[in-house]
Amino acid sequence: MRIVAANWKMNHLRADATAFMETLKAGWKPVEGVVAAVAPPFPLLPLLQGLAQGTPLRVYAQNAHAEAKGAFTGEVSMAMVQDAGACGVILGHSERRQYNGETEATLLPKLKAAAAQGLAPMLCVGETLAQRDAGETLAVLKAQLAILAGTGFPGLAIAYEPVWAIGTGRVATVAQIAEVHAFIRGELKALLGDQGAATPILYGGSVTPDNFAEILRVPDVAGGLVGGASLDPAKFLRLLELAAG
Numbered sequence: 001m002r003i004v005a006a007n008w009k010m011n012h013l014r015a016d017a018t019a020f021m022e023t024l025k026a027g028w029k030p031v032e033g034v035v036a037a038v039a040p041p042f043p044l045l046p047l048l049q050g051l052a053q054g055t056p057l058r059v060y061a062q063n064a065h066a067e068a069k070g071a072f073t074g075e076v077s078m079a080m081v082q083d084a085g086a087c088g089v090i091l092g093h094s095e096r097r098q099y100n101g102e103t104e105a106t107l108l109p110k111l112k113a114a115a116a117q118g119l120a121p122m123l124c125v126g127e128t129l130a131q132r133d134a135g136e137t138l139a140v141l142k143a144q145l146a147i148l149a150g151t152g153f154p155g156l157a158i159a160y161e162p163v164w165a166i167g168t169g170r171v172a173t174v175a176q177i178a179e180v181h182a183f184i185r186g187e188l189k190a191l192l193g194d195q196g197a198a199t200p201i202l203y204g205g206s207v208t209p210d211n212f213a214e215i216l217r218v219p220d221v222a223g224g225l226v227g228g229a230s231l232d233p234a235k236f237l238r239l240l241e242l243a244a245g
């Protein structure tokens with residue numbers, strides 16, 4: 001199975017989402033084994049879910065809180081994003097680690113809350129440039145993945161996003177992606193057994209229609225988590241076509 005996931009981040013209004021879905025529906029020929037997902041900002045979840053009716057598009061939230069309810073001003077719960085139309089949730093994106101203080105300590109309760117709510121988690125991992133330059137890449141990834149120990153998370157996907165490749169136009173090399181994805185696969189097998197052997201591992205970081213085919217040929221790459229290029233429905237469609245082979 002391949003997954004092409006659009007992370008819109010803090011982009012798009014209702015009109016943009018509507019136009020995106022019109023273009024997508026006009027050109028998309030869904031094929032077996034290729035999953036398309038879009039993670040819009042929270043306010044667009046219900047609209048997108050409605051627009052996606054009759055299509056296999058999966059709607060994800062970009063984040064949600066670990067607690068079920070309470071005095072957490074500005075937060076939304078797993079149940080809320082599900083109620084608003086999400087079937088899954090991105091967790092641990094590097095921008096949330098950088099700007100919102102997400103750590104393994106905050107992410108483990110979120111993973112458990114997502115699973116309890118029946119939301120498929122997409123856990124993002126990846127090293128900074130300083131960590132790569134210091135030779136710490138695999139150790140960083142090992143620590144980020146360790147929160148998966150001993151618990152199965154239905155619908156789990158991993159997104160490997162080297163922080164230095166996000167939004168920079170500097171895509172990781174095929175050799176770098178191959179090394180890290182093989183390492184992640186080994187860790188997942190050790191942590192989760194059979195589920196770890198089958199968990200999709202996506203690559204993210206300056207994915208475009210020009211480089212996606214090459215990235216998809218790397219062993220253990222099961223698709224992409226795409227930021228900038230996913231805002232343009234024509235480019236997103238092209239990525240889906242490339243994933244379909």
Ligand SMILES: O=C[C@H](O)COP(=O)(O)O
Pocket residue numbers: 007093161165166167168169204205206207225226227228229
């Ligand atoms: O979630 C998506 C990633 O952060 C990649 O973003 P990008 O495709 O704009 O580099």
